[in-house]
Amino acid sequence: MQPFITLNGLVVPLDRANIDTDAIIPKQFLKSIRRTGFGPYLFDEWRYFDQGEPDMDCTLRPRNPDFVLNKPRYQGAEILLARANFGCGSSREHAPWALLDYGIRALIAPSFADIFYNNCFKNGLLPIILPEETIDRLFREVTSAEGGYCLAIDLNNSTVMTPGGETFGFAIDPHRRFCLLHGLDDIELTLKHTAAIRDYENRRRVEAPWLF
Amino acid sequence: MAETLYDKLWNAHVVREEPDGTALLYIDRHLIHEVTSPQAFEGLRLAGRSPWRRETGLALADHNVPTTDRSAGIADAVSRLQVETLAENCAHFGITEFQMGDARHGIVHVVGPEQGAVLPGMTVVCGDSHTATHGACGTLSFGIGTSEVEHVLATQCLAQKKSKNMRVQVNGLLPHGVTAKDLILAVIGRIGTAGGTGYAIEFAGSAIEALSMEGRMTVCNMAIEAGARAGLVAVDDKTIDYFGNAGLRRPYVPQGERWERAVVAWRTLRSDPDAVFDAVVEVDALSLKPQVTWGTSPEMVVSIEGRVPDPAQEPDPTKRAGWERALAYMGLVANTPMSAIAVDKVFIGSCTNGRIEDLRAAAMVVKGRKLAANIKLALVVPGSGLVKAAAEAEGLDDIFRAAGFEWRAPGCSMCLAMNADRLAPGERCASTSNRNFEGRQGLGGRTHLVSPAMAAAAAIAGHFVDVRGLFL
Numbered sequence: 001m002q003p004f005i006t007l008n009g010l011v012v013p014l015d016r017a018n019i020d021t022d023a024i025i026p027k028q029f030l031k032s033i034r035r036t037g038f039g040p041y042l043f044d045e046w047r048y049f050d051q052g053e054p055d056m057d058c059t060l061r062p063r064n065p066d067f068v069l070n071k072p073r074y075q076g077a078e079i080l081l082a083r084a085n086f087g088c089g090s091s092r093e094h095a096p097w098a099l100l101d102y103g104i105r106a107l108i109a110p111s112f113a114d115i116f117y118n119n120c121f122k123n124g125l126l127p128i129i130l131p132e133e134t135i136d137r138l139f140r141e142v143t144s145a146e147g148g149y150c151l152a153i154d155l156n157n158s159t160v161m162t163p164g165g166e167t168f169g170f171a172i173d174p175h176r177r178f179c180l181l182h183g184l185d186d187i188e189l190t191l192k193h194t195a196a197i198r199d200y201e202n203r204r205r206v207e208a209p210w211l212f
Numbered sequence: 213m214a215e216t217l218y219d220k221l222w223n224a225h226v227v228r229e230e231p232d233g234t235a236l237l238y239i240d241r242h243l244i245h246e247v248t249s250p251q252a253f254e255g256l257r258l259a260g261r262s263p264w265r266r267e268t269g270l271a272l273a274d275h276n277v278p279t280t281d282r283s284a285g286i287a288d289a290v291s292r293l294q295v296e297t298l299a300e301n302c303a304h305f306g307i308t309e310f311q312m313g314d315a316r317h318g319i320v321h322v323v324g325p326e327q328g329a330v331l332p333g334m335t336v337v338c339g340d341s342h343t344a345t346h347g348a349c350g351t352l353s354f355g356i357g358t359s360e361v362e363h364v365l366a367t368q369c370l371a372q373k374k375s376k377n378m379r380v381q382v383n384g385l386l387p388h389g390v391t392a393k394d395l396i397l398a399v400i401g402r403i404g405t406a407g408g409t410g411y412a413i414e415f416a417g418s419a420i421e422a423l424s425m426e427g428r429m430t431v432c433n434m435a436i437e438a439g440a441r442a443g444l445v446a447v448d449d450k451t452i453d454y455f456g457n458a459g460l461r462r463p464y465v466p467q468g469e470r471w472e473r474a475v476v477a478w479r480t481l482r483s484d485p486d487a488v489f490d491a492v493v494e495v496d497a498l499s500l501k502p503q504v505t506w507g508t509s510p511e512m513v514v515s516i517e518g519r520v521p522d523p524a525q526e527p528d529p530t531k532r533a534g535w536e537r538a539l540a541y542m543g544l545v546a547n548t549p550m551s552a553i554a555v556d557k558v559f560i561g562s563c564t565n566g567r568i569e570d571l572r573a574a575a576m577v578v579k580g581r582k583l584a585a586n587i588k589l590a591l592v593v594p595g596s597g598l599v600k601a602a603a604e605a606e607g608l609d610d611i612f613r614a615a616g617f618e619w620r621a622p623g624c625s626m627c628l629a630m631n632a633d634r635l636a637p638g639e640r641c642a643s644t645s646n647r648n649f650e651g652r653q654g655l656g657g658r659t660h661l662v663s664p665a666m667a668a669a670a671a672i673a674g675h676f677v678d679v680r681g682l683f684l
Contacts, residue, residue, distance in 0.1 A: 016537070017530050018405055018509050022649040027630045031276065031290040033250035033297050035358075045651045054290050083530055085406040088439065089647060090628075091341040092248065093357035114375075114409055114441050115341060115355055122359035173373065175234040186359070187259070190367040193228055193236060197264075197369060200227040200238055208333065210466035210474045211240050 002124040003183030007105050008152040009078030013142045014068055019082060020089035021116060025098040029054055038094055039101030043069060069102075079151055081138055082109040086127075087116025096123045106153055108160065110135050121176045124183065126153065128160060128170045138162075155181055214484035216377045217444050218412040221352035221481070225335045227369055237372045239364050240334040241351075243320045244271035244307065246298040247630070248339025252362035253301040262305065264368035269307040270329050273298050274319045275630045277312050279593050279620035291631065305365075318596025318622040321345040321563035325429065326598055328455055328462030332447045332478040337364055342563045342646065344435040348428035349454070350447035350481040352412075355436065375441065376490040378411040379483075382419035384497040389680035391573065392427035393565060393644065393663035395419065395495075396434040397503035401513040403493060408440030411491065414483060415445050419497035425454040426567045433564045434646050437510040446482035504550045504676050505648045505661040507538035512648070514550060516666070516678045522546035541650055542658050543638065550676050553660070556639040558590040558617075558671040559653070560664055562627040565644035566595025568602050570664040574644075575608045577668035577683045583616035584674025590617040591633060593625040617671070629654045642670035 029041045031054055040058040047069055049062040063070045069077075080099065086109040087095060096119050099107070106126040120127045130138075141162065142149045152161040155177060160168045179186065190197075205212050215223070227236040249271070256262070263269065276291035286292040295312070302309040310316045316323060321342050324330040332350035337343060339361040346353035360370055380399055386392075400407075413435050420428065428445045435443025445451075452475055455465050466474050501515035512535070514521065523535035523546065539546065544553070560566075560574050571594060583590055592612045594600035600622055603609055609619045626633040627645035635641055635657025644667050645652075648659040662670065669679040677683075 015530075015533075017534055020509075020647075020649045022628075022647070022652050026651055026655075027275075027628050030247050030630065031288075031294050033254075033294055035251045035254075045655060051655045085409070085439070088405055089341065089436075089649060091339060091355040091357055093251075093339075093359060096357075111406060111409065113406070113439060115357060115436075119357035119359065122357060173234070174232045175230055175371070186371060187261075187363050187366045190236060190363065190369055190371065193369075196228045196236070197238070197367065201368075204238070208474070208477060210331070210470040211334065 001183045001185060004105065004124050004126050004155055004180045006152070006154050007078060008150055009105060010074065010076055010148045010150050011079045011081050011142050012068055012074040012077035013081045013139050015083065015139060017083040018085045018088055021087055021092050021095040022089055024087070024095040025092065026052065028052065030092060030094050035097055036101060038098035039103070042098040042102040043067070073148065076103070078103055078105045080104050080107050081135070081142060082107060083135070084110045086112050088113035091115045093119045093122070096120045096125045100125050108135070108138065121180060122186065124180065126155060126180060128153070130160070130168055130170055134168055214486040214488065216483040216487040216489060217350070217414050217446055217481060218352065218375070218377055218442070219487070221333070221335065222374055224333070225352070234371055234373055236369045237335060238369055239337050240268060241330055241336040242269045242364050243324055243336065243338035243343065244269055244361070245275060245320050245338065245340060246273040246294045247275045248358050249301065249361055250294065250297045251358050252339070252365060253305070255362040256365055261366045263307065263365045266306045268368065270324065271298060271302050271307055271309040272317060272320045272323060273312060275624045275628065277623040278631050279623050279625045279633055282312060282621060315597040315601065318599065319563045319566060319624055321433065322566055322595030322599065325349055326462065326596055328465035331455065331465065331474070332451055332481055337370065341436045342433050344441065344443045345429050345433040345563055347432040347435065347442050347444040348425060350445065350451055350478060352442060352444070354441040375412045376410055378408060378413045378440070378491040378493065379489040380413055380415050380493045380495065382415065382417040382495045382497050384419060385422055386419050386497045386500060389665065389684045390500050390502060391663040391665060392423055392430040394500055394503045395497070396431045397505065397510065397513050397661060398500050399493070399495060400434065400438045400510045401503070402495070403438055405437060405509050405511045406439045408435060408438035411440050412442040412444060413438065413440040415443060420445055421448065424569060425450055426569045429567070430564055434510070437646055447478045452478065502663060502666050502679055504666065506542065506544060506550065507535065508541055508648055508650050509538070510646070510648060510661060512538055516550050516676060518550055520544045520546055520548045520550070551678065552675065554586060554640070554675040555642045555660070555670050556586070556588050557635060557641040558587060558667050559626040559641055559643040559645060560591065560667050561593030561595065561625055562645040563595065564646040565664050566593060566599065568599050570644065571599070571603045571608050574664040574668035575611045577665050577679060578615045578617070578672065579611050581615055581672045583671050586674045587671055590671045591620055591626060592617050593620045594622050596622050626653050628652060642667045642676065
């Protein structure tokens, strides 16, 4: 996994609450057996006017000019600013894969759905939770900014800095931050505890033999 | 210290704990389907790893399978490759798979309990958010992503933070014609799609105790639609009877002395009387009515006696914008009575409502009647091959066919339209599934979530209608 340490990135604002993972990456693209290649289909039903199909060449598809990802000023965005309960619904990890494949490295919202939030950390995508008032302010600043609006994220210090130099701290689980900073493979970490897992199994075999 | 059911299940599965509270949680049952597993198996191969306990896995391809004639296999090449990939991976790693055509095949969340592969006291995971279903059996069950699927395969464990405890206490009994589906839709309407985020929800109270095991599965299935990864119901006589009923023969259920010991342990799987919950929501069952969603989130729901809400009445600007967008997408006008909304298609099935009791409830409404002239397609998709066989033995298939429904083979079908069963743009569907998101049942499709009886009634009337009047 690619480590996440700092990022100074262009922000794209997506002003809708309860964005579900079906919207982030529609079901037909989940037929892929790969982890990559989902970026062109990110928010497919909002980004294009026609029906997207797997392996379709998206360069010639009719784009919805009103959808924020299609606006010239937000091209190259690496930070997605969103509303509450982002990533609700299906557990599909294709959602963080699609965001990453598109080029998004961090998400900022007042809240995230649990499974999606968890999936982000497994892929080096940083979901940042900030208070509702701060999010409101960031939306206003991004949309009213002349030219590109960038935020500077520092995971080590758990801060987000605005172009004006104002800094917001964010809370993040220490274990998750450590793994993200070092790009650590979770499985490798767990396998360090092989003996503990075996001990647990030996105990359970006696307590609950019907499970073995 | 007094513990909740969730606390008990959690504590029994902690292998070790980090100082920050991150626990390594042991997993007893790993359900696997074709959509969220290929990249996990690939990761396993690339790292040269093998499954820790392959016998804890049970795999089924349910999302991509056709529900019509299967003799020629799967026509869609991309779908076919995904289903074949699951078969190859299961063969390579020695994991049990029920393949399409096997009588035991079906939707993973219907088959798990049906086979006794999900048992009280277990931790159950699957790369699928509707894994919450199995909490109805007194298990700790939740959906995971593909990285975690690989993690469970490789280590039999997951690194997890404990959730908070919420109890949804449903007092009184559900009125006639009001079902488990109406109950959970009403709860979601009340607490919102993020109301349960960060919580495990235990459903309790006299209305939950009175529900059948299948009804409890419907309730827990949609805990995720309230934002909670896990839903739970305490073990009682119904739970024990569900697994112990000799007539039903669930092959994975322990036998003899092991069964006796298991039952003693399972009887303890209930919250202690003085257990403390971080949040409690009380619901009066008697006040509930049949529910119909009007928008593009399960929380956008009213009773059949209600009307499409008016966004102008909503003070919160983000919420108001969401309502306006939902009405535009759904092609609805504020203040329209729900019973005035005509439907084009009807879908009865899914891991929420594809079990035998669901089909019986729908058949009772349909019996001796015909589809309304405006219904273009009405599908009944049993949740598994065994549900289908049971329904056919009772003659339910004949009732549905005589009314003009199509009687299909089991799978996820039009719940998420990954196979050929889907809505065309603008088509409106009365659906017993779990999500009414934009595009969920097909690009531009308009989904209204309802109970099986309400879907059946809409099929007969041609529009939403209160099933309690004419039909029951």
